[in-house]
Amino acid sequence: xxxxxxxxxxxxxxxxxxxxxESNGNGLYRSFNKIINSKKLQMKPEDKTGFVYQQSFLxxxxxxxFLFLIGIVIAQFLLPIDLAAISLFASMIVGTILGTYxxxxxxxxxxxxxxxxxxxxxxVQETLEKGKxxxxxxxxxxxxxxxxxxxxxxxxxxxxxxxxxxxxxKDKGLL
Numbered sequence: 001x002x003x004x005x006x007x008x009x010x011x012x013x014x015x016x017x018x019x020x021x022e023s024n025g026n027g028l029y030r031s032f033n034k035i036i037n038s039k040k041l042q043m044k045p046e047d048k049t050g051f052v053y054q055q056s057f058l059x060x061x062x063x064x065x066f067l068f069l070i071g072i073v074i075a076q077f078l079l080p081i082d083l084a085a086i087s088l089f090a091s092m093i094v095g096t097i098l099g100t101y102x103x104x105x106x107x108x109x110x111x112x113x114x115x116x117x118x119x120x121x122x123x124v125q126e127t128l129e130k131g132k133x134x135x136x137x138x139x140x141x142x143x144x145x146x147x148x149x150x151x152x153x154x155x156x157x158x159x160x161x162x163x164x165x166x167x168x169x170k171d172k173g174l175l
């Protein structure tokens with residue numbers, strides 16, 4: 001089970017590598033295309049299609065399976081150890097296909113991020129400005145609530161007109 005897991009993870013990385021390599025150049029696929037197809041059916045020079053790059057699931061599956069079949073036949077003749085177990089073969093194929101789709105997801109997300117980077121930057125700036133305005137409004141409202149409005153002072157009599165404390169107590173009948 002451990003060997004299968006290691007082979008599966010390695011084949012995912014291999015699938016990433018294959019997809020990345022074919023996205024940069026498809027010379028091998030182009031040469032096979034020239035050998036197999038007539039002049040009318042050959043790929044156009046600007047076409048970037050490869051064995052796994054920009055292909056459907058079925059074509060990827062056939063290409064990767066054929067690649068691993070050739071690899072296993074070569075390994076059978078060169079190595080005295082029997083490594084061509086069905087479970088390893090299936091793990092390699094599934095992992096490689098999974099790796100190609102993972103690489104496609106990564107490349108597509110990079111393209112979308114690159115295309116949307118300017119609009120994302122504008123949206124982030126707008127959001128920051130709105131956030132600053134909201135915080136300023138919140139601070140202003142909290143300051144208005146904390147500081148009570150001072151009432152206008154009532155007309156108070158001047159010092160000469162004020163009664164002393166003793167006189168006020170006498171008026172109340174306490175003295």
